[in-house]
Amino acid sequence: MAKTINRLRVVIVGAGFGGLAAAKRLAGHNVDVTLIDRRNHHVFQPLLYQVATAALSPADIAGPIRAILSNARNVRVVLDEVSAVEPACRIVHLTSGRVIHYDALILATGARHSYFGNDKWAANAPGLKTIEDALAIRRKVLLALEQAETEEDPERRQALLTFVVIGAGPTGVEMAGAIAELARRSVSRDFRSITPHCSRVLLVEAGDRVLPSFPPKLSAAAASSLRKLGVELRFGDPVSDVGAGYVAVGHELILAQTVVWAAGVQASPAADWLHVERDRNGRIIVGADLRVPRRGEVFAIGDTASLAGPDRRALPAVAPVAKQQGKYVADLILGRRVRLFAYHDYGNLATIGRNSAVIDWGRLQLSGFIAWLIWSCAHIWFLIGFRSRLTVSLGWLWNYLTYQRSARLITGEIPALPQPGHAQPIERKCA
Amino acid sequence: MAKTINRLRVVIVGAGFGGLAAAKRLAGHNVDVTLIDRRNHHVFQPLLYQVATAALSPADIAGPIRAILSNARNVRVVLDEVSAVEPACRIVHLTSGRVIHYDALILATGARHSYFGNDKWAANAPGLKTIEDALAIRRKVLLALEQAETEEDPERRQALLTFVVIGAGPTGVEMAGAIAELARRSVSRDFRSITPHCSRVLLVEAGDRVLPSFPPKLSAAAASSLRKLGVELRFGDPVSDVGAGYVAVGHELILAQTVVWAAGVQASPAADWLHVERDRNGRIIVGADLRVPRRGEVFAIGDTASLAGPDRRALPAVAPVAKQQGKYVADLILGRRVRLFAYHDYGNLATIGRNSAVIDWGRLQLSGFIAWLIWSCAHIWFLIGFRSRLTVSLGWLWNYLTYQRSARLITGEIPALPQPGHAQPIERKCA
Numbered sequence: 105m106a107k108t109i110n111r112l113r114v115v116i117v118g119a120g121f122g123g124l125a126a127a128k129r130l131a132g133h134n135v136d137v138t139l140i141d142r143r144n145h146h147v148f149q150p151l152l153y154q155v156a157t158a159a160l161s162p163a164d165i166a167g168p169i170r171a172i173l174s175n176a177r178n179v180r181v182v183l184d185e186v187s188a189v190e191p192a193c194r195i196v197h198l199t200s201g202r203v204i205h206y207d208a209l210i211l212a213t214g215a216r217h218s219y220f221g222n223d224k225w226a227a228n229a230p231g232l233k234t235i236e237d238a239l240a241i242r243r244k245v246l247l248a249l250e251q252a253e254t255e256e257d258p259e260r261r262q263a264l265l266t267f268v269v270i271g272a273g274p275t276g277v278e279m280a281g282a283i284a285e286l287a288r289r290s291v292s293r294d295f296r297s298i299t300p301h302c303s304r305v306l307l308v309e310a311g312d313r314v315l316p317s318f319p320p321k322l323s324a325a326a327a328s329s330l331r332k333l334g335v336e337l338r339f340g341d342p343v344s345d346v347g348a349g350y351v352a353v354g355h356e357l358i359l360a361q362t363v364v365w366a367a368g369v370q371a372s373p374a375a376d377w378l379h380v381e382r383d384r385n386g387r388i389i390v391g392a393d394l395r396v397p398r399r400g401e402v403f404a405i406g407d408t409a410s411l412a413g414p415d416r417r418a419l420p421a422v423a424p425v426a427k428q429q430g431k432y433v434a435d436l437i438l439g440r441r442v443r444l445f446a447y448h449d450y451g452n453l454a455t456i457g458r459n460s461a462v463i464d465w466g467r468l469q470l471s472g473f474i475a476w477l478i479w480s481c482a483h484i485w486f487l488i489g490f491r492s493r494l495t496v497s498l499g500w501l502w503n504y505l506t507y508q509r510s511a512r513l514i515t516g517e518i519p520a521l522p523q524p525g526h527a528q529p530i531e532r533k534c535a
Numbered sequence: 536m537a538k539t540i541n542r543l544r545v546v547i548v549g550a551g552f553g554g555l556a557a558a559k560r561l562a563g564h565n566v567d568v569t570l571i572d573r574r575n576h577h578v579f580q581p582l583l584y585q586v587a588t589a590a591l592s593p594a595d596i597a598g599p600i601r602a603i604l605s606n607a608r609n610v611r612v613v614l615d616e617v618s619a620v621e622p623a624c625r626i627v628h629l630t631s632g633r634v635i636h637y638d639a640l641i642l643a644t645g646a647r648h649s650y651f652g653n654d655k656w657a658a659n660a661p662g663l664k665t666i667e668d669a670l671a672i673r674r675k676v677l678l679a680l681e682q683a684e685t686e687e688d689p690e691r692r693q694a695l696l697t698f699v700v701i702g703a704g705p706t707g708v709e710m711a712g713a714i715a716e717l718a719r720r721s722v723s724r725d726f727r728s729i730t731p732h733c734s735r736v737l738l739v740e741a742g743d744r745v746l747p748s749f750p751p752k753l754s755a756a757a758a759s760s761l762r763k764l765g766v767e768l769r770f771g772d773p774v775s776d777v778g779a780g781y782v783a784v785g786h787e788l789i790l791a792q793t794v795v796w797a798a799g800v801q802a803s804p805a806a807d808w809l810h811v812e813r814d815r816n817g818r819i820i821v822g823a824d825l826r827v828p829r830r831g832e833v834f835a836i837g838d839t840a841s842l843a844g845p846d847r848r849a850l851p852a853v854a855p856v857a858k859q860q861g862k863y864v865a866d867l868i869l870g871r872r873v874r875l876f877a878y879h880d881y882g883n884l885a886t887i888g889r890n891s892a893v894i895d896w897g898r899l900q901l902s903g904f905i906a907w908l909i910w911s912c913a914h915i916w917f918l919i920g921f922r923s924r925l926t927v928s929l930g931w932l933w934n935y936l937t938y939q940r941s942a943r944l945i946t947g948e949i950p951a952l953p954q955p956g957h958a959q960p961i962e963r964k965c966a
Contacts, residue, residue: 144681144945161592163942170725171943180727183681183945202685235946250575250614254633294601296611494929511594512602514575514614515666 111136114437115196115206117186117374119146119169121423122406123212125430131176133438138204140196142185144168147235148487150423151496153275155238156364157282158246158512162235164495165487186213189377191399208401208437211374211388212430215407215421218370218385225346229365232275239515241364245283246514248361253297259359265303266360268351270343271367272309273317274454277326279364280307281457284333291512305335306360308353310342310367315454315462317420322462325471329460343367369421374408383410383418392444394433403436405429411445419447423486455479458504542567545868546627546637548617548805550577550600552854553837554643556861562607564869569635571627573616575599578666579918581854582927584706586669587795588713589677589943593666595926596918617644620808622830639832639868642805642819643861646838646852649801649816656777660794663706670946672795676714677945679792684728690790696734697791699782701774702798703740704748705885708757710795711738712888715764722943736766737791739784741773741798746885746893748851753893756902760891774798800852805839814841814849823875825864834867836860842876850878854917886910889935 112135116123119141130137145166154160173179182204188197189209196204217231230240245267252264267287269280287303307314307330313323314330314337327337341354351363371386380396381389387410388396394409396402406426410418419425425447435441453475455461461475470478480500487493543566547554550572558570579596586593604610613635619628620640627635648662661671676698683695698718700711718734738745738761744754745761745768758768772785782794802817811827812820818841819827825840827833837857841849850856856878866872884906886892892910894901901909911931918924 144677144943161594161942162944162946163592166944168725168943170722174724177727181725182685184685200685235944239946246575254613254615254631291601293605294599294612296608495926498925498929511592512575512599513593513597513666515593515670 112437113138113205113207114210115140115204115208116210116212117141117196118212118214118372118406118408119143119181120149120212120214120406120426122214122408122426122430123210124169124172125427126210126212126405126434127173127176127179127430129431129434130438131173131179133178135178135437137176137179138182138206139169139173139179140182140184140186140198140204141169142183143234144170144183145235146172149233150483151487152232152235152238153278153282155235155511156232156241156245156279157286158242159282160496160499161511162239164499166235186377189402191378191402194401206401209403210430210433211377211396211402211404211408212406212426213372213374213408215369215371215385215387217365218368219365220368222346225343225365228348229270229346229351229363231365232279242511243514244362245286246512249287249291249295249298250514251361252302253295261298261302262304263349263359264361265298266306266358267304267362267364268306268308268358268360269364269366270308270346270351271365272307272311272314272337273366274315276307276309276364276366277314277330277454277456279366280305280335281330281333281455283364284330284335285457288334303334305333306338306358307335308338308341308343308351310340312339318452318454318462318464319469322464322469322471326454326456326460326462329456329471332460333457369407371408374404378402385410387418393436394429394445403433405433413447420452422452424448424450453479453482543868544569544636544638545641546571546635546639547641547643548572548627549643549645549803549837549839550574550612551580551643551645551837551857553645553839553857553861554641555600555603556858557641557643557836557865558604558607558610558861560862560865561869562604562610564609566609566868568607568610569613569637570600570604570610571613571615571617571629571635572600573614574665575601575614576666577603580664581914582918583663583666583669584709584713586666586942587663587672587676587710588717589673590713591927591930592942593670595930597666617808620833622809622833625832637832640834641861641864642808642827642833642835642839643837643857644803644805644839646800646802646816646818648796649799650796651799653777656796659779660701660777660782660796662796663710664800672793673942674945675793676717677943680718680722680726680729681945682792683733684726692729693733693735694780694790695792696729697737697789698735698793698795699737699739699789699791700795700797701739701777701782702796703738703742703745703768704797705746707738707740707795707797708745708761708885708887710797711736711766712761712764712886712891714795715761715766716888719765734765736764737769737789738766739769739772739774739782741771743770749883749885749893749895750900753895753900753902757885757887757891757893760887760902763891764888800838802839805835809833816841818849824867825860825876834864836864844878851883853883855879855881884910884913 114137116139127139148165151165170181184198187199219225248264255261267283269276284305288300292300314326315323345352375382375388388404390409394403407421413419432445452464461479463470463475545568547570561568576597582596585591601612615629618630650656679695686692698714700707715736719731723731745757746754776783806813806819819835821840825834838852844850863876883895892907894906
């Protein structure tokens with residue numbers, strides 16, 4: 105596949121875990137790489153929930169793509185968005201109007217949340233995929249606490265202090281645990297009218313247990329940790345409606361100002377660009393070497409690709425799959441390897457608050473504090489760049505020792521708070 | 536002034552340096568304090584320019600007001616905005632519709648930038664007073680570099696790489712130095728088409744020297760440091776127009792995508808609320824005990840107040856003045872002190888880039904690296920809270936050793952980049 109005179113042009117779309125791994129593997133080799141992303145930064149998504157709950161700053165878990173690839177002189181980073189792909193001409197069209205030619209194309213465009221056809225829920229139940237998503241949720245949670253502090257009407261105050269997380273996969277479990285710590289513990293000394301116990305945090309799951317991709321024993325351990333943090337678990341009914349200030353679960357109407365969506369994802373529109381077959385989550389069904397069918401020079405990796413593992417189930421949408429696939433495709437393009445892609449599963453982790461996590465290593469299953477320590481070390485280790493590792497470690501240590509949340513900033517304009525009535529003396533009020 | 540049965544109600548408007556100092560001094564005493572701010576966070580304004588130039592994250596220099604006053608059980612923090620004051624009834628009206636009664640009122644509402652009657656310049660020449668301002672400037676500077684990387688037209692590319700700072704007071708000098716370091720040094724390895732020397736940074740000042748409030752010797756030292764960083768200085772002509780992509784200085788038209796305003800401030804509308812006399816910057820002319828004339832129970836401090844120092848010139852709009860005034864007024868309300876307010880001037884500092892600063896201690900004047908070390912220690916010392924001190928110290932050390940800027944994130948939606956034409960091979964282009 106390598107050309108000798110004209111260098112091979114490799115175009116990578118998306119600088120998530122998969123795209124970045126491919127770019128790093130191709131760095132320094134005799135190919136011209138163009139990495140296109142519509143953001144200027146790579147995000148360490150597993151810790152996004154800590155930005156959403158004010159424990160970390162965006163720059164702690166995100167770094168400029170250019171800086172990460174600064175020394176990769178054969179890699180050019182382009183801040184732009186792909187609008188279309190013309191596989192017949194091997195051309196990528198960008199929204200700026202520019203076009204880029206490729207000899208090999210790697211689609212690593214990731215996924216967005218899916219509302220199962222109810223896109224109007226998005227306005228009131230934001231999901232968590234980008235820095236902007238995280239800042240919007242942080243703003244929403246912190247503003248609800250501020251408004252509750254001055255709200256006189258007990259029912260309205262309770263709605264402001266009710267936080268609902270929809271979906272009990274790893275993201276939902278982590279969000280619910282972190283919101284419970286923030287709303288029920290960290291800020292407790294800072295408010296005068298509301299007390300921590302006024303806050304309700306609900307985790308809503310249509311299935312019958314949290315962390316359905318983990319063994320039942322670990323689900324039970326996680327559920328127990330969540331309950332200790334004060335999270336109410338609600339199983340068995342799907343969400344039937346979400347609107348401004350409420351969420352309907354089965355036949356129950358829950359009044360809640362803050363609703364977070366962690367229930368489903370949908371692949372980005374890479375399959376549309378190529379008009380190829382996709383699975384029900386919109387992912388391109390790729391061959392065992394990650395090539396798009398009938399397009400030998402186009403590859404799809406990470407959340408963009410659908411590939412069955414040895415157990416015939418689709419590989420999970422996690423960072424290690426994307427990274428391994430990025431490296432594999434890069435090796436394939438460099439002519440290095442001929443075997444088919446095989447995913448090496450090094451285990452499955454999820455965390456619940458400041459003292460507890462669950463780890464599934466197949467035969468060995470861990471939960472509790474030891475699992476949490478391993479989870480912390482693993483996440484700091486995999487963070488991009490020394491600076492972030494050090495900052496995040498210190499931030500966590502500080503949060504752990506003090507129960508403080510250091511990034512509790514509400515940015516953007518503060519909306520007018522519609523609260524008629526006269527100022528009251530300082531007293532605790534709780535429904 | 537103290538009541539024995541009903542506790543004295545003190546209302547403070549604004550949680551900047553002045554308002555916060557007053558609230559801290561009143562903490563634990565036999566008064567009920569209400570601190571009103573339209574943001575939930577206090578900002579350490581002297582370091583805002585480091586957020587604007589991607590060296591620090593917002594949470595490094597800002598902290599939740601509630602957390603700062605967490606242990607002050609007699610202080611209630613209210614997130615809201617004052618819409619009017621009724622001094623006859625001793626009532627403050629909030630935009631939420633609520634009203635708050637006071638026995639003593641401290642106005643510490645600070646200042647905004649002033650465009651000398653040309654408010655339409657604001658859209659293209661943002662100033663630097665809030666976290667939002669800093670993030671908007673950061674976004675603008677980083678986007679200009681990104682767009683320059685792919686721009687084919689030499690004239691347009693040069694405009695993208697031209698950064699103009701208007702006003703050579705401390706903020707303007709600090710901004711110009713930091714932008715020069717960012718655009719001409721920190722990012723140099725990260726881009727492929729543009730080189731550091733493509734960038735122009737201009738500091739425009741209508742007067743005849745930088746840092747006009749410092750002695751001429753220190754102005755000359757600062758100017759020399761700026762020139763070493765590659766900043767072009769332009770003296771003697773005021774700005775006559777600012778529009779999209781240009782700024783007019785005297786008879787010269789400078790094409791520049793990024794223009795930052797650091798030329799003037801205007802007090803917030805506290806004087807309008809009270810219908811009292813103000814100076815030409817909109818500040819309330821207060822008595823020597825910081826009381827508003829004919830309103831003995833209303834005080835104005837910091838950038839909201841106009842008070843002449845011993846040299847008959849108005850006290851400077853700096854943090855130490857606001858802090859000392861906040862403490863003084865709190866003592867006055869607590870019945871502690873009867874002397875008139877006297878400002879203790881501990882010196883005047885400004886920094887220029889990573890190695891140089893100027894310090895004016897009256898007889899002793901310092902410039903260069905030693906001054907920069909003193910400036911760094913002073914700023915870290917005065918940062919609110921141990922966490923920020925540690926994070927900022929580490930961040931600075933990291934930046935210093937590596938020339939990196941750790942917070943180079945462009946957040947918010949990326950606009951479509953209108954750049955027709957075809958992708959070019961990797962090569963350096965510079966007008």
